[in-house]
Structures are given as structure tokens and as C-alpha cells.
Amino acid sequence: MSEMKQRGGGVKARRAVCYIVLILISIFCLFWFYVLFINATRSNGELQTAGFSAIPSTHLIENFTNLFQGSIPVGRGMLNSFIVSTLTAVLSVYFSTMTAYAIHAYDFKGRKLIFTFILAIMMIPTQVSTLGFVKMMESWKLTNNYIPLIIPAIAAPVTFFFMKQYMDSNLPASLIEASRMDGAGEFMTFNRICLPLMGPAVAVQLIFSFVSSWNNYFLPALLINDEKMKTLPIQIAQLRSADFLKFDMGQVYAMIAFAIFPVIIVYLILSKNIVGGVTAGGVKE
Amino acid sequence: MAKSSTAVAAVPRGGSKVTRYNVWGYIFLIPFIAVFAIFTLVPLVNTIYNSFFENYVDGLRQIGPNFVGFDNYVALFTSGDLPKYFANTMIMWVLGFIPQILVSLLLAAWFSNPSLRLKGQRFFKTVIYLPNLIMASAFAMLFFTMFSNVGPVNSMLQGMGIISEPYAFLDHAGSTRGLVALMNFLMWFGNTTILLLSGMLGISTDLFEAAEIDGANGTQIFFKITMPLLKPIFIYVLITSLIGGLQMFDVPQILTDGGENPQRSAMTLIMFLNKHLFSKNYGMAGALSVILLIVTAILSFFVFKMTASDEVKKKRK
Numbered sequence: 001m002s003e004m005k006q007r008g009g010g011v012k013a014r015r016a017v018c019y020i021v022l023i024l025i026s027i028f029c030l031f032w033f034y035v036l037f038i039n040a041t042r043s044n045g046e047l048q049t050a051g052f053s054a055i056p057s058t059h060l061i062e063n064f065t066n067l068f069q070g071s072i073p074v075g076r077g078m079l080n081s082f083i084v085s086t087l088t089a090v091l092s093v094y095f096s097t098m099t100a101y102a103i104h105a106y107d108f109k110g111r112k113l114i115f116t117f118i119l120a121i122m123m124i125p126t127q128v129s130t131l132g133f134v135k136m137m138e139s140w141k142l143t144n145n146y147i148p149l150i151i152p153a154i155a156a157p158v159t160f161f162f163m164k165q166y167m168d169s170n171l172p173a174s175l176i177e178a179s180r181m182d183g184a185g186e187f188m189t190f191n192r193i194c195l196p197l198m199g200p201a202v203a204v205q206l207i208f209s210f211v212s213s214w215n216n217y218f219l220p221a222l223l224i225n226d227e228k229m230k231t232l233p234i235q236i237a238q239l240r241s242a243d244f245l246k247f248d249m250g251q252v253y254a255m256i257a258f259a260i261f262p263v264i265i266v267y268l269i270l271s272k273n274i275v276g277g278v279t280a281g282g283v284k285e
Numbered sequence: 286m287a288k289s290s291t292a293v294a295a296v297p298r299g300g301s302k303v304t305r306y307n308v309w310g311y312i313f314l315i316p317f318i319a320v321f322a323i324f325t326l327v328p329l330v331n332t333i334y335n336s337f338f339e340n341y342v343d344g345l346r347q348i349g350p351n352f353v354g355f356d357n358y359v360a361l362f363t364s365g366d367l368p369k370y371f372a373n374t375m376i377m378w379v380l381g382f383i384p385q386i387l388v389s390l391l392l393a394a395w396f397s398n399p400s401l402r403l404k405g406q407r408f409f410k411t412v413i414y415l416p417n418l419i420m421a422s423a424f425a426m427l428f429f430t431m432f433s434n435v436g437p438v439n440s441m442l443q444g445m446g447i448i449s450e451p452y453a454f455l456d457h458a459g460s461t462r463g464l465v466a467l468m469n470f471l472m473w474f475g476n477t478t479i480l481l482l483s484g485m486l487g488i489s490t491d492l493f494e495a496a497e498i499d500g501a502n503g504t505q506i507f508f509k510i511t512m513p514l515l516k517p518i519f520i521y522v523l524i525t526s527l528i529g530g531l532q533m534f535d536v537p538q539i540l541t542d543g544g545e546n547p548q549r550s551a552m553t554l555i556m557f558l559n560k561h562l563f564s565k566n567y568g569m570a571g572a573l574s575v576i577l578l579i580v581t582a583i584l585s586f587f588v589f590k591m592t593a594s595d596e597v598k599k600k601r602k
Contacts, residue, residue: 011400018395018403025388026412029471033415035437036427051440099317106310114314119592121325123525123585125532127555128578131335131562131570132328148324155321161592186309215420217535218555222562233422233535240426241542252430259423267418271411278414278479 036260039253047249063254070251072235073227074258081214081231084149089209092153093202099155100163101190105176115164122157127218134222144226149219159205166201167194204277207270211263232259329578336571342564349568357572366557367573373462374553377537378530380466381473386522388470389477394507396478397485399493413475421472425539428464429455455541458550465537465551472536473529477522484518485511521591528584531577534559 039047042057068075103115137148171194179189195202217233224230230238236259239252267274336357340350361367392413396406416424432438432454439451454460488511496506512519534555537544543560544552554577561570 015401015403018401022392022395022403022405022409025392026409029412029416029475032424032427032431032471035431039430039437048435051444052437095316095320098313102310102313106307106313108307108310111310114318116593118317120585120589121321122592123528123588124578124581125528126325127532127534127558128574128581129325129329129332130558131567131574132331133324134562135331135335135567136328152320152324155317155325160317180306186306186312190313211418215418215422215535217422217538218559222559233420236420236422236426237539240429240539249430252426256423256427256430259420260427263418263420264415267415268411271414272407274418275407275410275414275479278476 033260033264036253036257040250040257042250042253044248044250047253059250060254063248063250064258066248066251067254067258072238072255073230074232074235074255076228077230077232077235078258078262080146080229081233084146084220084231085210085213087146087150088153088213089206091150092156092159092209093205095154096156096159096205097163097195097198097202098190099160100167101194103164104167104171105173105194118157118160122161130219130222133219137223143223144229145223146229148223149213149216153209153213156209159209162205163198163201166198170201171197200273201277204273207266207274208277214263332571332574333578334571335567336575338568338571340568341566353568357568358576361569361572361576367554367576369549370552370554370557373550374531374533377462377465377469377533377551377553378527380462381469382523382526382530385470385474385477385526388474389481389522392474392478393481393485394511396482398503399490410475410479413478415475416471417473417476419472421468421535422539424468424472425536428468429540432464456547458547461541461547461551465533465540468536468540469530469533473526477526480522481515481518484515488514517591521588524584524588528581528588531555531581531584 035052038053038056040063041060042053043059043062046053046057046059099118103111133148133152137143137145142148175193175197176189179193184192215233216231217237220231221234221237224234236255239247239255335350337352337354338350339348339353339356341348392409395401395403396410430436434451434453438454439448442448443451452460454464492510492514493506496510501509532555533553537551537553538556538559541547541551544556554573558570558573558577561567561573
């Protein structure tokens with residue numbers, strides 16, 4: 001009896017420790033974004049002289065107005081990022097699912113070899129072929145063009161692997177058979193039967209592809225130098241390399257907030273899918 | 286051949302029909318294979334080819350391309366730059382990875398512990414995963430402003446009386462590397478926690494119950510049961526994180542604006558590659574790419590063996 005009680009008390013104490021640590025870690029994760037928000041509401045004068053403050057000020061709209069009238073066309077940058085990321089996500093997910101479907105639903109010569117090959121190249125970073133890629137795009141006159149940022153996403157090994165894993169447990173052969181019995185062609189079966197059944201996996205991968213394209217800095221910076229074509233990460237880098245002290249700090253924070261907060265808002269709306277999706281198609285088990 | 290059970294058309298029902306269906310396997314593969322061949326394979330071969338040529342711009346003069354064999358590789362290793370940047374990359378990776386794996390193990394152990402029954406897990410998971418999705422370049426810019434001499438961190442530390450003068454974080458090698466490591470930690474520990482957690486939840490609860498009946502305490506259970514069974518995922522996390530670490534670029538690039546300061550102590554391998562790509566030193570960029578390719582290929586071989594064996598295990602089930 002007393003032992004039971006003691007153990008119960010022990011668990012309670014341990015649970016309290018867990019909560020305290022978890023809350024501290026959460027604060028540590030959110031602190032930066034909180035300060036970002038606060039500082040985006042403060043004027044340059046307040047930021048330069050008044051030091052740190054935990055309370056928002058009143059200059060949020062003013063900072064954003066200045067940002068949009070400033071020298072870096074951030075509105076255009078966000079639109080560019082949005083176009084590139086959307087097209088990348090759609091093409092990448094559609095064709096990688098199609099590839100996974102080819103491996104999943106058909107039995108042909110070389111099927112195993114191709115599957116093994118895609119698994120083998122999955123972890124090789126794209127940076128190692130960038131030199132040849134950039135040279136090729138230069139000779140094809142495709143610099144300052146979104147084609148090199150979008151089209152290569154059709155071959156996305158990680159998305160392929162996620163989709164293949166998902167199909168193994170969620171796309172029964174009988175459904176594909178039934179669709180054929182109804183006289184649907186193979187292409188139709190893929191579009192009308194397979195894709196809708198893959199719904200949750202497609203949603204997760206659309207988000208991940210979108211975010212990774214949205215955040216991509218390395219390759220766009222090498223290929224895009226036309227002011228009107230630049231995506232947000234390139235503009236952020238531009239802001240960093242400009243003479244810092246000349247800037248209106250309120251505007252600097254507003255720009256960082258402009259790049260970060262839309263993703264946070266979308267994430268909070270979709271977080272259930274995203275956090276679950278990290279492992280759903282992964283290597284685990 | 287174990288796989289044929291999942292392939293629909295493999296069920297024999299009149300040879301010609303099967304063949305007719307299976308042709309579609311090739312057709313559906315065309316976009317992926319074609320794009321991969323054109324945009325990755327050909328550039329990769331071109332990169333390797335370029336690594337054997339002297340080809341750069343010196344002032345207004347174009348030097349080369351002249352075939353120089355392995356000279357670019359020799360130059361990379363003997364000039365001291367490559368070892369230095371490799372060391373920088375590894376130091377920052379290790380500094381971030383150690384706290385990342387420790388915190389992730391602890392959190393995953395708590396989340397999966399049935400006797401703790403922690404509430405609000407979804408909230409905590411959402412919060413710790415958040416930094417992973419943030420644009421790394423914008424996050425680095427945020428850290429740059431926050432840790433600048435007039436930034437909020439310095440004014441807070443001064444306000445609390447910890448320091449009297451602003452500390453120039455980005456003028457010192459230690460604090461610059463520390464900031465990069467801190468950001469890598471922040472961006473990746475949530476992801477690692479979720480991976481380790483799914484591994485821990487996969488362990489049969491019978492094992493824990495049996496151990497408890499045998500009188501094992503929490504610490505013993507963790508080290509004698511959880512850890513050994515978690516080893517495959519642990520290795521997976523380690524190697525994928527190492528491959529990710531070798532690709533470290535956005536954060537140190539933006540934080541240090543190209544890595545020249547302080548004393549090139551936060552210059553990573555990919556930043557070095559980026560520098561050669563921008564200055565159009567194709568020979569050196571090629572050689573560096575090939576070295577990175579070899580290192581990551583060796584590392585990914587281990588990941589590949591694990592993913593491939595997972596696939597086989599699944600099929601046998």
C-alpha cells in the first residue's frame with residue numbers, strides 16, 4: 001500500500017519535471033519568433049535605442065509599408081517564390097507518385113533494378129552535380145528562368161520512396177483490377193483510382209515539396225540574378241550582404257517576418273498532417 | 286521475386302494481356318528516368334569531367350580549359366583549405382548533433398513512456414518540429430540581427446548585468462560556430478525526436494512489461510531494452526544527419542555573409558563549392574564536387590543497406 005503510494009508520488013514528481021522541461025524547450029523554440037514579431041512592430045528609433053522589449057509597439061503597418069516601398073521588391077519575391085514552389089510541388093508529387101505506381105502495380109523486366117537504383121541515389125545531395133547543371137543551363141540560355149528550378153523536381157527520389165511505402169499498405173491490387181474490369185485504361189486508373197486513394201500521402205508530400213522549394217537558396221542564387229526574378233531567399237541574402245547599418249531595422253525585421261510567418265501560419269493549420277507525415281512513409285518500423 | 290505478389294498484372298491471365306499491361310510500367314517510368322538522366326546524370330558526368338581540367342578566370346583572362354589530370358585534387362588537399370573547411374563543417378555538425386541526439390532521446394523516451402502518460406503531446410511535437418520548416422536563410426538572418434552588437438540578445442544580457450559591453454558574437458570563431466550549431470540543433474531536434482519516438486513506439490510493450498515484472502527500473506529498461514532495439518534507427522539518424530551536415534550551407538552562409546569572417550572559421554564545404562561556382566573556377570568546383578560525391582556515396586551506402594533490408598523484411602511478412 002505505502003509502496004504503491006510512493007510510486008504514485010514518484011510518477012507525479014517525474015511528470016512535473018517532464019512538463020517543466022517540455023515547457024522550457026517549447027519557450028526556447030518559440031522565443032526567436034516572438035522577438036521577431038515584437039521587433040517587426042517597433043520603429044527603427046526604438047530598436048536602435050530602447051534595447052529589448054517584450055511588449056509589441058505600434059509600427060507594424062508602418063514597417064510593412066516601408067518594406068513594400070523599399071529598394072528590394074519583396075512582394076514580387078514572394079510571388080516568384082510562390083509560383084516556383086507551387087509548380088515544383090505539383091510536378092514533383094504527381095510524377096513521383098506515377099513512378100511509384102509503375103514500380104508498385106506492374107511487373108516488368110528491370111523493375112527491381114530500377115527500384116534499387118532509386119533507393120541508392122536517394123541520399124546523394126544535389127549539390128554534387130550542380131557544377132554540370134549550372135553550366136548546362138548557361139549553355140541552354142536558361143539562367144534567369146524558372147525551368148531549371150521546377151522541371152528537375154519531377155525526379156524526386158524521396159517523394160517516390162514515401163509514395164511507394166504508402167502504396168504498399170494502402171493501395172490494394174484488387175482495386176486496380178476492378179478498375180481494369182470496368183474498362184478503364186491504365187492512365188485513367190492511375191489518375192482516377194490511385195491518386196484519390198493516395199490523398200493523405202499526396203497532401204503531406206505536397207507540403208514538404210512546397211516548403212523545401214520555398215526555402216531553397218543554393219541553386220536559385222546561382223541561376224537567378226535578374227531583380228524581378230529573384231525568390232525570397234535570394235532577397236534575404238541580398239539584405240544580409242548590403243551595408244547593414246544603413247538599414248531601417250524595423251524594415252529588416254518586417255522582411256524576415258514576411259519570409260517566416262506565412263509558413264508558420266500554414267504549418268499551424270496543417271500541423272497534424274505534417275508531424276504525422278514525418279515518419280508515415282519513412283524507413284521506420 | 287517476393288515482390289511479385291504486390292504487382293497486379295503478375296497474376297497470369299493470358300500472357301498477351303499481362304504483357305500489354307506491363308508495358309505501362311515502362312511508360313510511367315519515362316518522366317522520372319528522363320528528367321533524372323538529363324538534369325542529374327549528365328550534369329554529374331560533366332562535373333566529374335570538369336574536375337580533371339584547369340579552367341578558371343584570372344582577372345580578365347580565361348585560363349584553360351587544359352587537361353591537368355588529378356592536379357585539382359592534389360591542390361585541394363595540399364593548399365590546406367579543404368581540410369580546414371572539412372574540419373569547420375564537422376565541428377559545427379558535432380556541436381549541433383550531440384545536444385540534438387541527447388534531447389531527442391530524452392523527449393522520445395518521455396513521450397513513449399506509458400507510465401508517464403504525458404498530456405499535450407501533440408502541442409509539444411508541433412512546437413518542436415516548427416523550426417524545421419522555417420526558411421533557413423531567413424532564420425539565419427534573424428539570428429544575425431538578434432546577435433548583432435545592438436541586437437536584442439546583447440541588450441538583454443546587458444540589462445541583466447551579465448556583460449557591460451556588447452559581445453560581438455560574429456567576430457569570434459567559437460561563438461559563430463556555436464550559433465550555427467545552435468540553429469542546426471533548433472531546426473533538427475524535433476525531427477529526430479519524432480523519428481526516435483516512432484522507433485520506440487514500435488517496440489513491443491510485452492518486453493517492457495516483462496522487464497518490469499523482473500524488477501528492472503526505468504534506467505535499466507532504457508539502457509538494456511530500448512537502446513539496443515533502437516540501434517538501427519539510431520544509426521539511420523546518425524548517418525542521415527551526417528550527410529545533411531556535410532551539405533550545411535544556408536545557415537552559415539547567411540549568418541557570416543559568405544564565411545570570410547571570423548577567420549573563415551564557419552566556412553563549410555558547400556560554401557567553398559559555392560565560392561568556386563560563383564568565381565567560375567570550374568576545375569576546383571568539379572574536384573570538390575567529386576570528393577563530396579564519394580564521401581556521401583559511402584555514407585549513403587549504409588543508409589541504402591538499411592532501407593533496402595527494411596523493404597525485404599516487409600515483403601516477407
